[in-house]
Amino acid sequence: MRTTEEAEGFDGEASNTSMISGASSPYQPTTEPFHSRNLLGEIRCDVEYLKSSFGILKVVEVVLSLIGFICIETIMMCSPCGGVYFFEFVSCSAFVVTGVLLLIFCLNLHTKVHHVNWSMTDLVNTAASTFFFFLSSLVLACINHNIGAEIAAVIFGFLVTGVYGINTFLAVQRWRLGNGCQGPPQNSEYMRARTASRGEMEARPELA
Numbered sequence: 453m454r455t456t457e458e459a460e461g462f463d464g465e466a467s468n469t470s471m472i473s474g475a476s477s478p479y480q481p482t483t484e485p486f487h488s489r490n491l492l493g494e495i496r497c498d499v500e501y502l503k504s505s506f507g508i509l510k511v512v513e514v515v516l517s518l519i520g521f522i523c524i525e526t527i528m529m530c531s532p533c534g535g536v537y538f539f540e541f542v543s544c545s546a547f548v549v550t551g552v553l554l555l556i557f558c559l560n561l562h563t564k565v566h567h568v569n570w571s572m573t574d575l576v577n578t579a580a581s582t583f584f585f586f587l588s589s590l591v592l593a594c595i596n597h598n599i600g601a602e603i604a605a606v607i608f609g610f611l612v613t614g615v616y617g618i619n620t621f622l623a624v625q626r627w628r629l630g631n632g633c634q635g636p637p638q639n640s641e642y643m644r645a646r647t648a649s650r651g652e653m654e655a656r657p658e659l660a
Contacts, residue, residue: 495559502558506574509619510554513581516612517547523605535595539588539605546581546612553577571630575623582616585609 501507521543530536553574556562562570589609596602 495561498558498560505622506619507554507557509615509622510550510557512615513612513619514547514551514554516608516615517543517550520605520608520612521547523601523608526601527599531597532595535588535592536602539592539609542581542584542588543605543609546585546616549577550581571623571627575620575627578616578620578623582613582620585613585616589613 502511521540524536524540524543527536556570562568586609589606592602592609593606596606
C-alpha cells in the first residue's frame with residue numbers, strides 16, 4: 453500500500469501538471485468577444501451629421517446621382533453612344549463612392565480609422581465628381597437627339613454638378629480652417645513654454 457507522503461506527492465504532481473497544462477492550453481478564456489461587442493455597440497447613426505450642411509448635401513448628391521443613372525439606363529438605343537456610356541459611368545461611380553462616404557460618416561466609422569485623412573478624401577471626391585459630372589453632362593447635351601431620357605439625364609447631371617460644387621467649396625473652407633487652426637496654437641504654446649523655462653533658469657542662476 454502507498455504511504456501518505458507518496459499519495460500527497462502524487463497529488464501535488466497531478467495538481468502541478470494540471471496547472472501547467474492549463475497554462476499552456478491554447479483554449480484560454482479571453483475578453484476579445486466582449487471588446488468586439490463593445491465596438492459594435494458604439495456604431496450608431498449620427499443624426500446630427502445628417503442634419504448638418506455636409507450631411508444634407510451628401511444625401512442630395514446620392515439621390516440626384518441615382519436619378520441621373522436611372523434616366524440614362526432607360527435609353528434603349530443611342531447613336532453615338534459615347535456620351536451615354538460616359539454619363540452612365542460617372543453617375544454610377546459618384547453614387548457608389550458618395551454613398552459609401554455617407555454611410556461611413558453617418559455611422560462614425562471614420563473615427564475608428566485614424567490613418568486616413570477623411571476631410572481630404574471627401575474634398576477629392578467632391579471635386580472630382582463636380583468636374584466629371586459637368587463634363588459628362590456637357591458631352592451628353594451636345595450629342596443628344598432630343599430623347600426625353602437624355603434630356604432628363606442632362607438636367608439632373610447639371611443639378612448634381614451644382615450640388616457637388618457647393619460641397620466642394622465648403623470642403624475647401626473646412627480644410628483651410630483645419631490647417632490654419634493647427635499651426636498658430638502650437639507655436640504660441642511652444643513660445644510660452646520656452647519663455648517659462650527661460651524664466652525659471654533666470655530665477656535660479658545656480659542651475660546655469
